[in-house]
């Protein structure tokens with residue numbers, strides 16, 4: 245069966261997307277085609293919370309990385325999935341990406357499973373601040389660092405390696421002085437329960453699952469493929485490498501996402 249047939253035969257698709265959707269937009273993937281890390285793993289929640297030095301390193305890299313990450317634009321994969329929603333085929337789109345490019349392309353039935361990088365969250369008072377405004381504050385306090393450049397990393401930071409991040413100033417919350425964290429789920433941190441429950445509620449209404457650009461190596465996404473299989477739903481996947489759910493798939497396309505979905509545009 246072709247992907248086109250698969251989509252035409254089903255009417256309430258539960259769609260899960262991952263990094264492979266956003267790589268053509270200039271946001272690199274963490275993993276190679278075998279599903280292994282291709283770079284040093286991202287910061288963990290425990291490391292971020294545990295040490296000021298880790299937060300200095302994180303925000304210094306983020307200051308440099310955000311300039312490009314914040315300007316990323318949707319590509320054909322995002323546009324094709326927005327077109328699929330416009331056809332009334334989308335029960336829900338759950339994305340593991342934190343770049344908001346599905347929304348930028350016009351999708352609205354979206355759950356940002358791992359949060360969104362365009363907001364900064366205060367862990368003291370839960371105030372959210374746009375990342376763009378915070379960028380100006382970071383740059384103002386760290387003019388030397390703001391002049392640096394480096395390659396992008398997938399979570400919006402940059403491959404910036406300095407011997408010493410201790411001169412980097414990390415502002416606290418303007419309202420309460422609390423610790424600021426990007427409004428994303430870090431490795432080692434749980435996805436908020438209401439987000440997971442909302443996804444499961446929609447999965448229960450779905451008649452098929454479509455996985456786009458994810459190896460499902462992270463359990464927070466893999467569990468939905470397991471649940472879909474338990475429900476007896478057919479599952480199609482587009483991913484350039486192997487996925488953790490390969491044995492559960494009805495069809496599998498090892499092609500770039502935008503190319504595989506181009507028939508929708």
Ligand SMILES: [Zn+2]
Nearest residue numbers: 366369417420
């Ligand atoms: Zn606060």
